[in-house]
Amino acid sequence: MKHINTVFELNGKKAIVTGGARGLCYSIAEGLHDAGAEIVLIDINRENLVNAAEALGKEGPKVHYVVGDLSKLDELHNVYQEALEKLGGRVDILLNGAGLQYRCKAEDFPLDKWKLILDINLSAVFVLAQLAGRTMLKQGSGRIINVASMTSFFGSEMVPAYTASKGGVMQITKALSNEWAGRGVNVNAIAPGYMETALTADMKEKNPAQYEEITNRIPARRWGKPEDLQGIAVFLASDASNYISGAIIPVDGGYLGK
Numbered sequence: 001m002k003h004i005n006t007v008f009e010l011n012g013k014k015a016i017v018t019g020g021a022r023g024l025c026y027s028i029a030e031g032l033h034d035a036g037a038e039i040v041l042i043d044i045n046r047e048n049l050v051n052a053a054e055a056l057g058k059e060g061p062k063v064h065y066v067v068g069d070l071s072k073l074d075e076l077h078n079v080y081q082e083a084l085e086k087l088g089g090r091v092d093i094l095l096n097g098a099g100l101q102y103r104c105k106a107e108d109f110p111l112d113k114w115k116l117i118l119d120i121n122l123s124a125v126f127v128l129a130q131l132a133g134r135t136m137l138k139q140g141s142g143r144i145i146n147v148a149s150m151t152s153f154f155g156s157e158m159v160p161a162y163t164a165s166k167g168g169v170m171q172i173t174k175a176l177s178n179e180w181a182g183r184g185v186n187v188n189a190i191a192p193g194y195m196e197t198a199l200t201a202d203m204k205e206k207n208p209a210q211y212e213e214i215t216n217r218i219p220a221r222r223w224g225k226p227e228d229l230q231g232i233a234v235f236l237a238s239d240a241s242n243y244i245s246g247a248i249i250p251v252d253g254g255y256l257g258k
């Protein structure tokens with residue numbers, strides 16, 4: 001066991017971060033990189049991706065990127081292989097963070113949006129975990145960190161596909177952990193609370209009453225910031241969490257406790 005002061009270090013570790021071109025997962029990638037990890041960012045948005053890789057890679061370990069549409073499940077094998085090659089054939093950390101949201105009354109919710117959200121938020125999470133899991137099981141070690149949500153725990157409103165996908169993320173986190181934790185691969189999830197990002201900006205604009213109601217309900221009295229997720233991500237990626245697997249960890253300013 002390393003000394004407690006060094007147990008959070010990720011020096012020499014290699015990480016894949018999906019959805020890392022902006023928002024929460026960019027911030028998580030920044031945290032992992034600051035802790036010492038070499039990173040491959042995967043995202044659909046080329047422009048943001050190039051800018052993100054450039055900004056992160058200014059100093060410290062290398063930062064690479066792979067452009068990929070995670071809704072195209074048949075292409076995930078190639079996307080993963082490209083990322084793995086950039087890391088020299090080893091991956092220690094997979095952060096499954098890319099996600100999409102669509103708000104609509106349940107009775108009007110379009111089936112194409114339902115399928116798209118389930119593909120990106122749940123099926124791609126499983127397929128990438130499976131691909132990285134195979135590499136990690138061969139290595140005998142690895143960390144898979146999925147990004148869940150408050151809607152993993154409750155249903156919310158106007159987001160039936162998102163809720164279904166994030167409930168699924170919570171459950172596959174436990175299912176994969178059950179099979180892999182004994183073989184060196186820990187699988188956990190971070191469940192962010194209400195966070196200020198582009199994904200939630202429309203709620204602030206379109207439904208200010210709901211925004212206000214949520215803010216008042218959060219014991220910390222504020223929405224989360226992307227950097228609020230860095231500590232937990234580094235913790236779950238590091239030796240400090242060696243005996244933690246199958247956990248869904250809320251980072252929510254106390255929201256779920258109320």
Ligand SMILES: NC(=O)c1ccc[n+]([C@@H]2O[C@H](COP(=O)([O-])OP(=O)(O)OC[C@H]3O[C@@H](n4cnc5c(N)ncnc54)[C@H](O)[C@@H]3O)[C@@H](O)[C@H]2O)c1
Pocket residue numbers: 018019020021022023024025042043044045048068069070071097098099100120147148149150191192193194195196197198199200
């Ligand atoms: N913002 C919140 O309050 C909140 C709360 C709980 C969970 N989350 C989750 O955190 C994660 C990041 O959310 P965010 O708020 O930073 O959102 P964001 O929209 O800022 O970032 C999402 C990223 O995913 C990428 N992406 C979307 N579709 C993709 C696709 N088909 N292929 C590849 N990449 C794709 C986007 O280009 C973007 O860079 C998501 O999984 C989201 O569900 C967010």
